Amino acid sequence: MVIPHALRLPLAPATCLFLLACGAPQPAAPSNETTKQPEPTPGPTVPAEPVGLRALLPGTIEAAAPAGELACSFSARNQTLLLARGDVDAVRPAEAVVRSDAGPVRLGRAGGFDAMIDGGTFQGEGITAQIALTGPAVQRGESPPRPATLTLDRPGAPPWRIAGEWTCGP
Known part of the structure; x- marks a missing residue:
């Protein structure tokens, strides 16, 4: 199959990312040294994504279909990681969806939008x-994004945090 020249350049970065993601880390060579290495101090660095949490795709959103009149979403690194919907009347709980390795996971909270x-x-x-x-909204308008942090807690795993934007509106 011949790929047109106009498509080759946009596909190159995606191909590189795919190949990097598929590479397995090489184990360290065994060492005979018995000196204790200092333990790293925890810092603000976080992995690109937690094990099992993936960006939402249109099919994931359609399959989980959170109910509600209005929506909020958390996005980081140009990927939506959580989508929540709720009604203004707050009779029905707000619903949210994230995508794990196993597929969509439905979440909820009391109150509506x-x-x-x-x-x-x-x-x-x-x-x-x-x-x-x-922090405050980073733009003006009806539904401006606001800087936020998503913290994900799962049994048996340390909490995972990522900075991004929380956007709510129609």
Whole structure:
């Protein structure tokens, strides 16, 4: 199959990323040294994504179909990681979805749309996702994104955090 020249350049970065992601880390060579190495101090560095959490795809969103009139989403590195929907009347709990290795995971929280505008905690199926706003809106308009942090807690795993944006609106 011949790929047109106009498509080759845009495909090159994606191909490189794919090949890097598929490479397995090489084990370290055995050492006879018995000197103790200093342990690294924990820092703000986080992995690109936690084990088992993936970007939401249109098919994932359609399959999970969170209900509600209005929506909020958490995005980082140009990928949507959590989508939440809720009604203004707050009778029905807000619903959210994330995508794990096994597929879509539905989460929820008490209250409707108004309860999630300023972030909050969504729980379900062994996952707790907390959105914490970290600053004012970065743009003007009806639904400007706000800087936020997503913290994901799962049994048997350390909490995972990533900085991104929380956007709510119609």
